[in-house]
Amino acid sequence: MHVDTGHNFPETIQFRDAIINKLGVKLIVGSVQESIDDGRVAEEKGKNATRNALQITTLLDAIESNKIDCAIGGGRRDEEKARAKERFFSHRDDFGQWDPKNQRPELWNIFNGRHFEGEHFRAFPISNWTEMDVWNYIKRENIAIPSLYFAHEREVVWRQDTWIPNSEFLVLEDHEEVVTKKIRFRTLGDITITGGDESEADTLEKIATEVAGMRNTERGNRSDDKRSESAMEDRKRQGYF
Amino acid sequence: MLDNNQLLRFTTAGSVDDGKSTLIGRLLYDSKSIFEDQLEAITNTSKKRGHEGVDLALFTDGLRDEREQGITIDVAYRYFTTPKRKFIIADTPGHIQYTRNMVTGASTANVAIILIDARHGVIEQTKRHAFIASLLQIPHIIVCVNKMDLVDFSEKAYNNIVAQFEEIASKMLVKDIRFIPISALLGDNVVNKSKNMDWYQDAPMLHVLETMHISSDTNKVDARFPVQTVLRPQSNEFRDYRGYAGRIASGVFRTGDEVTIMPSGFTSKIKSIDTLDESLKEAFVPMSISMTLEDDIDIGRGDMIVRSNNKPEASQDIEVMLCWLNNTAAKPRAKYTIKHTSNSQKAIIKEVIYKIDVNSLNRNNEDKELLMNDISKVRIRTTKPLMVDSYRENRITGSIILVDDTTNETVAAGMIV
Numbered sequence A: 001m002h003v004d005t006g007h008n009f010p011e012t013i014q015f016r017d018a019i020i021n022k023l024g025v026k027l028i029v030g031s032v033q034e035s036i037d038d039g040r041v042a043e044e045k046g047k048n049a050t051r052n053a054l055q056i057t058t059l060l061d062a063i064e065s066n067k068i069d070c071a072i073g074g075g076r077r078d079e080e081k082a083r084a085k086e087r088f089f090s091h092r093d094d095f096g097q098w099d100p101k102n103q104r105p106e107l108w109n110i111f112n113g114r115h116f117e118g119e120h121f122r123a124f125p126i127s128n129w130t131e132m133d134v135w136n137y138i139k140r141e142n143i144a145i146p147s148l149y150f151a152h153e154r155e156v157v158w159r160q161d162t163w164i165p166n167s168e169f170l171v172l173e174d175h176e177e178v179v180t181k182k183i184r185f186r187t188l189g190d191i192t193i194t195g196g197d198e199s200e201a202d203t204l205e206k207i208a209t210e211v212a213g214m215r216n217t218e219r220g221n222r223s224d225d226k227r228s229e230s231a232m233e234d235r236k237r238q239g240y241f
Numbered sequence B: 001m002l003d004n005n006q007l008l009r010f011t012t013a014g015s016v017d018d019g020k021s022t023l024i025g026r027l028l029y030d031s032k033s034i035f036e037d038q039l040e041a042i043t044n045t046s047k048k049r050g051h052e053g054v055d056l057a058l059f060t061d062g063l064r065d066e067r068e069q070g071i072t073i074d075v076a077y078r079y080f081t082t083p084k085r086k087f088i089i090a091d092t093p094g095h096i097q098y099t100r101n102m103v104t105g106a107s108t109a110n111v112a113i114i115l116i117d118a119r120h121g122v123i124e125q126t127k128r129h130a131f132i133a134s135l136l137q138i139p140h141i142i143v144c145v146n147k148m149d150l151v152d153f154s155e156k157a158y159n160n161i162v163a164q165f166e167e168i169a170s171k172m173l174v175k176d177i178r179f180i181p182i183s184a185l186l187g188d189n190v191v192n193k194s195k196n197m198d199w200y201q202d203a204p205m206l207h208v209l210e211t212m213h214i215s216s217d218t219n220k221v222d223a224r225f226p227v228q229t230v231l232r233p234q235s236n237e238f239r240d241y242r243g244y245a246g247r248i249a250s251g252v253f254r255t256g257d258e259v260t261i262m263p264s265g266f267t268s269k270i271k272s273i274d275t276l277d278e279s280l281k282e283a284f285v286p287m288s289i290s291m292t293l294e295d296d297i298d299i300g301r302g303d304m305i306v307r308s309n310n311k312p313e314a315s316q317d318i319e320v321m322l323c324w325l326n327n328t329a330a331k332p333r334a335k336y337t338i339k340h341t342s343n344s345q346k347a348i349i350k351e352v353i354y355k356i357d358v359n360s361l362n363r364n365n366e367d368k369e370l371l372m373n374d375i376s377k378v379r380i381r382t383t384k385p386l387m388v389d390s391y392r393e394n395r396i397t398g399s400i401i402l403v404d405d406t407t408n409e410t411v412a413a414g415m416i417v
């Protein structure tokens, strides 16, 4: 399942479709645009408006209508402080909400995935991995990844201490200037909120070396996390992935 | 990558204000495991709250409730890597009502770090922490006597506390205990050797963690393979393939080995051991594999494949050290679902043999009520046999959880005696 904000990197969509083709599986798309058109959510207004928070409704609607028992994701505990408390099998109530104070204890390797109808689980198999582990694994197992993770030339704008990619959704302010830089992305989200780093790392080896020397957290360039100290926790409680 | 020898998991235990958060913050800070943006955020918060300098405890304060109340309320996980090792910290709160969190954090730990405030010495909570560490059979315990700066770095004060702890530990089963005098606040003997305690000759804490030998912590002897699922691919290439897939709980399996399927008791030989990319001659704990056998036998999830000359006990009556984890007390004679490896059965708690007062460590034979945080020895009866080893010998085939069918919550965790 892909929750599509409509504000995508074209490369992400290409990669998604190639994977689906290769595996021969069915893709479910939950569309934020449709949620807006149906009046389920309203577009944010103002200068820093994004569709990040709107995804929650789309995600939960798609989970409900497809009767999904368990949504498996790549969230890791080292990414963000609210994620540090996640269980491997993380329970979501009827409203898709997370109750961090009332989680099921998880001991040894025994997991409890039982739920009532209407409830679901989020499962995070690589909870205990770090960013470095991920890169080492991709390298060792030779796993295909979107080109966006490799350093490449791109039109970008300096905003909120990071390089935001130029796109049809970006509204430039007077003092802002589009420049071309060699950058790469450490995490990928909606194109309007994902900042890149200047980098020369255009191979897996170079990325691994770069990551090993990083002095900032992986999601540090995600403006969605920076809205407040508890931005991630607040969204997760509501059902954000 | 997540190689067992390179990866060390430890849990921290201490009462509120013993300095756990400060210690972890100090460890991360001095080992340069803190990212610049995290440091900046925490420096800002420290300033806002009027602290002079950086409040290292803020690194581990995860959720908003905690930040507001200033206490740690659930297990949080931290990661850091040094050139020698990768570490996973299960940071568990020391608050009285949270025995369950420590049990949870301890269930996967190689090492327990127990903090003691040098001014207060061994207190009731320390006993509880040591007891839980021994109950969960954490192989190594490091006792950190913290806040040595507040007792003038006195060797005598430290030795007193070591003696107090050894006294209580002598009544428990602990394989390896070490002691380190530290000041989490000032950094003495955490990452760097203390300049204030010449009398302490041994290595600082990080060095101990980096060099600790933990490869013996898994059971490599008793071959146990709990079946999770049967693989019967629908493709032409694998028309006749029937593989039993799962994760090896302990020991080693080789092709040609004589195996017994439990509980049915049928025997066969291992024909092949397969992974996604290749077939293997031998596989061992903790690999995930698919196994095929020479004979066609009815095998399903919950069955266990073992070597015929080394079998676990198959039993419907098991004795368990049980930690109650739920707000709702155990209901006498009520049915629960018991989960053990890949096996789920119905079960009742037939008898509470005794309860343990976690503060005095005395047994109580009168009180039979199981409340949240209670630890007791119980007898459980299951509808079908479980293939069990004692927890002391095998952490994986020796552990169970109980699930309440009316709420689906995990209500208890147990270690098979």
Ligand SMILES: Nc1nc2c(ncn2[C@@H]2O[C@H](COP(=O)(O)OP(=O)(O)O)[C@@H](O)[C@H]2O)c(=O)[nH]1
Pocket (backbone or CB within 6 Å): B014, B015, B016, B017, B018, B019, B020, B021, B022, B023, B057, B094, B146, B147, B148, B149, B150, B182, B183, B184, B185, B186
């Ligand atoms: N003097 C001194 N104070 C310490 C030391 N370690 C922690 N503290 C202080 O003790 C208080 C409680 O520490 P904290 O880490 O929050 O304890 P926790 O509740 O166990 O996580 C804080 O005010 C710390 O600054 C130490 O080694 N020496």
